[in-house]
Amino acid sequence: MSSTANNALHLKPSQLKTPVAVELVGLNKWYGEFHVLRDIDLKVMGGERIVICGPSGSGKSTMIRCINRLEEHQQGKIIVDGVELTNDLKKIDEVRREVGMVFQHFNLFPHLTVLENCTLAPVWVRKTPKKEAEDIAMHYLTRVKIPEQAGKYPGQLSGGQQQRVAIARALCMNPKIMLFDEPTSALDPEMVKEVLDTMVGLAEDGMTMLVVTHEMGFARQVANRIVFMDSGQIIEANVPEEFFNHPQHERTKLFLSQILR
Amino acid sequence: MTQSEGDLAVTEIRFVRGATLASRPAPMTMTGALGWLRINLLSSPFNIALTILIALLLAWAIPELVKFLLIDAVWTGSDRDACREVVQHREIGACWPFVWERWSYFVYGSYPIPQRWRVDVFFIMLAIGVVWMLWLEAPRRDLGSVYFFVVLPISSFILLTGWSAVGLPPVDTVLWGGMLVTIVVAAVGIVCSLPLGIMLALGRRSRMPAVRLFSVLFIEFVRGVPLVTVLFMASVMLPLFVPEAYSPDKLVRALIGIALFASAYMAEVVRAGLQAIPKGQFEGAMAVGLGYWQMMRLIILPQALKVTIPNIVNTYIGLFKDTTLVFIVGIFDFLRTVEVARIDPKWATPVTSTTGYAVAAIFYLIFCYAMSRYARATEARLAKADKR
Numbered sequence: 001m002s003s004t005a006n007n008a009l010h011l012k013p014s015q016l017k018t019p020v021a022v023e024l025v026g027l028n029k030w031y032g033e034f035h036v037l038r039d040i041d042l043k044v045m046g047g048e049r050i051v052i053c054g055p056s057g058s059g060k061s062t063m064i065r066c067i068n069r070l071e072e073h074q075q076g077k078i079i080v081d082g083v084e085l086t087n088d089l090k091k092i093d094e095v096r097r098e099v100g101m102v103f104q105h106f107n108l109f110p111h112l113t114v115l116e117n118c119t120l121a122p123v124w125v126r127k128t129p130k131k132e133a134e135d136i137a138m139h140y141l142t143r144v145k146i147p148e149q150a151g152k153y154p155g156q157l158s159g160g161q162q163q164r165v166a167i168a169r170a171l172c173m174n175p176k177i178m179l180f181d182e183p184t185s186a187l188d189p190e191m192v193k194e195v196l197d198t199m200v201g202l203a204e205d206g207m208t209m210l211v212v213t214h215e216m217g218f219a220r221q222v223a224n225r226i227v228f229m230d231s232g233q234i235i236e237a238n239v240p241e242e243f244f245n246h247p248q249h250e251r252t253k254l255f256l257s258q259i260l261r
Numbered sequence: 262m263t264q265s266e267g268d269l270a271v272t273e274i275r276f277v278r279g280a281t282l283a284s285r286p287a288p289m290t291m292t293g294a295l296g297w298l299r300i301n302l303l304s305s306p307f308n309i310a311l312t313i314l315i316a317l318l319l320a321w322a323i324p325e326l327v328k329f330l331l332i333d334a335v336w337t338g339s340d341r342d343a344c345r346e347v348v349q350h351r352e353i354g355a356c357w358p359f360v361w362e363r364w365s366y367f368v369y370g371s372y373p374i375p376q377r378w379r380v381d382v383f384f385i386m387l388a389i390g391v392v393w394m395l396w397l398e399a400p401r402r403d404l405g406s407v408y409f410f411v412v413l414p415i416s417s418f419i420l421l422t423g424w425s426a427v428g429l430p431p432v433d434t435v436l437w438g439g440m441l442v443t444i445v446v447a448a449v450g451i452v453c454s455l456p457l458g459i460m461l462a463l464g465r466r467s468r469m470p471a472v473r474l475f476s477v478l479f480i481e482f483v484r485g486v487p488l489v490t491v492l493f494m495a496s497v498m499l500p501l502f503v504p505e506a507y508s509p510d511k512l513v514r515a516l517i518g519i520a521l522f523a524s525a526y527m528a529e530v531v532r533a534g535l536q537a538i539p540k541g542q543f544e545g546a547m548a549v550g551l552g553y554w555q556m557m558r559l560i561i562l563p564q565a566l567k568v569t570i571p572n573i574v575n576t577y578i579g580l581f582k583d584t585t586l587v588f589i590v591g592i593f594d595f596l597r598t599v600e601v602a603r604i605d606p607k608w609a610t611p612v613t614s615t616t617g618y619a620v621a622a623i624f625y626l627i628f629c630y631a632m633s634r635y636a637r638a639t640e641a642r643l644a645k646a647d648k649r
Contacts, residue, residue, distance in 0.1 A: 107548075121549035
């Protein structure tokens with residue numbers, strides 16, 4: 001069913017131009033005097049699913065927000081699918097078109113309907129004809145299992161539904177890479193699963209994903225690699241199996257003992 | 262979780278809901294006219310006291326008003342004798358014949374009588390434009406905005422100032438007056454101040470220091486100076502610097518002065534709206550790839566203007582009434598024509614001034630209240646999206 005819909009809409013899974021999706025080299029960032037990111041080196045290959053975890057204030061959100069330039073960095077290099085992020089606005093726009101982002105607080109546009117939220121960027125940024133954009137939007141809304149809410153406003157939906165709309169909105173731009181910034185942290189416990197299921201489905205389709213989350217079950221199930229951060233540094237990175245069962249660093253062991261009870 | 266029942270020493274600890282409870286209607290005290298009275302007028306002792314106080318105030322004021330404006334009013338007559346107590350030997354209210362006679366002066370000022378049809382055409386064209394823009398179900402609203410923002414200003418300008426080539430004799434703006442001037446000044450101020458104000462508000466939040474500095478200086482300077490001063494500067498000081506031949510018309514100068522003055526206030530109103538938009542909206546818009554102007558136009562401004570509609574309309578209403586200040590530079594707006602007419606010896610009676618001011622009050626009230634009502638309706642329409 002979904003494959004026929006794909007053909008009808010000419011939806012091709014977007015291809016990265018380079019094998020490396022995201023590369024961070026010697027990344028440093030300060031908020032005033034405060035050194036938030038310290039010498040971050042991270043290479044994410046196309047199709048990889050990275051889960052980033054760590055205590056609050058460890059810089060994990062800041063790091064992924066640097067990848068689509070919601071935050072500026074002061075030192076080091078960020079290369080997204082071959083495009084290096086600098087002050088060049090064209091480059092920034094280019095990267096943002098190819099990178100989808102899902103936020104903790106959804107950041108849906110409350111004055112637009114669900115459908116309009118999904119079609120806005122394709123129509124204005126990609127210049128997709130409105131009718132086609134609506135078809136694509138309905139395709140992704142069906143995929144996140146809320147096509148019947150298309151005419152409603154975000155404020156009329158539950159948190160879990162809003163977050164699924166936010167995922168659909170990002171997918172409508174046909175991104176090559178998806179960033180998730182604590183997508184389930186603001187949700188009622190009953191709604192976490194519906195959002196995680198959507199993300200698992202996305203991972204199964206081979207989307208390159210960087211996910212900041214505290215959902216360790218999701219990390220085990222989906223991640224190729226888990227990156228543990230503390231005080232602005234990457235402390236440990238490993239495949240889930242090794243990360244959970246044989247953590248090497250003392251800080252990692254302490255963190256895991258706190259969250260896995 | 263592991264606490265056993267015995268520890269709590271209560272008899273009824275287990276409870277399992279059998280049937281789901283159906284919802285029941287709200288009690289009488291909350292619904293209907295009685296409920297409305299209770300909730301809105303009589304909810305607390307303070308509220309009851311206020312209700313009584315306001316009722317007394319209305320009971321005192323309304324009969325007085327009705328008595329003056331209608332019951333004791335004089336409806337016909339040809340000069341001041343009709344409205345004088347000593348002549349008529351009765352209590353005299355409003356002197357309406359004075360208004361009937363001077364009405365065309367209130368509307369057109371000294372606009373040449375044979376040419377006044379041009380003003381009427383302008384009023385009709387403006388009314389069509391306003392309805393076309395404000396009535397949301399109107400057909401072809403895209404054409405409407407072209408009409409309102411392009412066709413209307415140009416054709417009104419030609420129509421009112423005149424163009425000999427098409428057979429419209431020029432009419433100097435010195436002759437313009439009354440409602441014509443008030444409406445022209447207010448319309449130009451209202452239409453120009455919002456876009457200018459938005460640009461200034463965005464400029465004040467810009468990351469470019471030069472743009473920010475200009476906006477801050479402009480806003481603070483214009484806001485820090487009384488409107489009267491701005492008008493004086495526009496009409497008295499400007500000709501000192503610019504040769505008479507190049508200096509624009511007096512009315513145009515006042516129009517520019519008012520538009521700039523209003524836009525400085527509007528800028529701060531819009532900025533307040535921009536401050537109210539959560540950072541997440543900017544980030545959401547940027548993350549889906551919208552550029553700065555797209556983000557502002559599609560995401561931020563619609564929300565910012567929505568939260569600030571009451572303030573925008575407040576500024577508009579203030580602006581509408583501030584147009585009366587143009588009399589200071591010798592322009593005969595509506596209030597000024599009333600001022601001039603009321604001291605006319607032909608109608609010199611004790612009630613002439615009061616009647617004239619009553620007319621002025623009703624005129625301004627109608628326009629301001631209409632703006633207020635339209636804004637309320639817009640708020641209600643936009644609030645739809647906030648409903649859960």
